[in-house]
Amino acid sequence: SQTIHQWPATLVQPVGSPLSLECTVEGTSNPNLYWYRQAAGRGLQLLFYSVGIGQISSEVPQNLSASRPQDRQFILSSKKLLLSDSGFYLCASLFGDTQYFGPGTRLTVL
């Protein structure tokens, strides 16, 4: 079975600071990987989608970027955070027709 790790678990950053969130996957190879953002008590918004190393599809124009330097590593970044970047960030991996989610990172931008 797959295991998805995300870190950090929580993060408080000032407006204008950079961001790097990391996601790693165990138990599978060449997975489809996803970054989602979730507002409190709401649905998930698909941010980025990757089918392989270096292949990133951006779903929503925004202040964020993603990279996939290794097969099972997916990174979410920003050069300058905005207040609106606050939220719960979830990484997911696709196995068959099932998405498995990581534990998430709670980001607060002040």
Next chain:
Amino acid sequence: TQLLEQSPQFLSIQEGENLTVYCNSSSVFSSLQWYRQEPGEGPVLLVTVVTGGEVKKLKRLTFQFGDARKDSSLHITAAQPGDTGLYLCAGEYNFNKFYFGSGTKLNVKP
């Protein structure tokens, strides 16, 4: 653009009552998934429905996929406090891309 509309947004009921959550779209999906999420955690898959008109049962939960594969419902019989959580539907289209509904927050009071 909200591709999937869930209703109701909030639901507070007494233990033992029945409830139905709806997930509607104008788009056709190759599959539709239902998730349950606890606060501060990633969503966990409950079921995937693939065929139009399909009905799946998971103990007290019954899932139905519309004939046209544009809508779905989740029915819970004799709700229990342990059913409390955020219920999310997600539709798959454009091959392995998933778009989530806005979520239904369920509270079952003992």
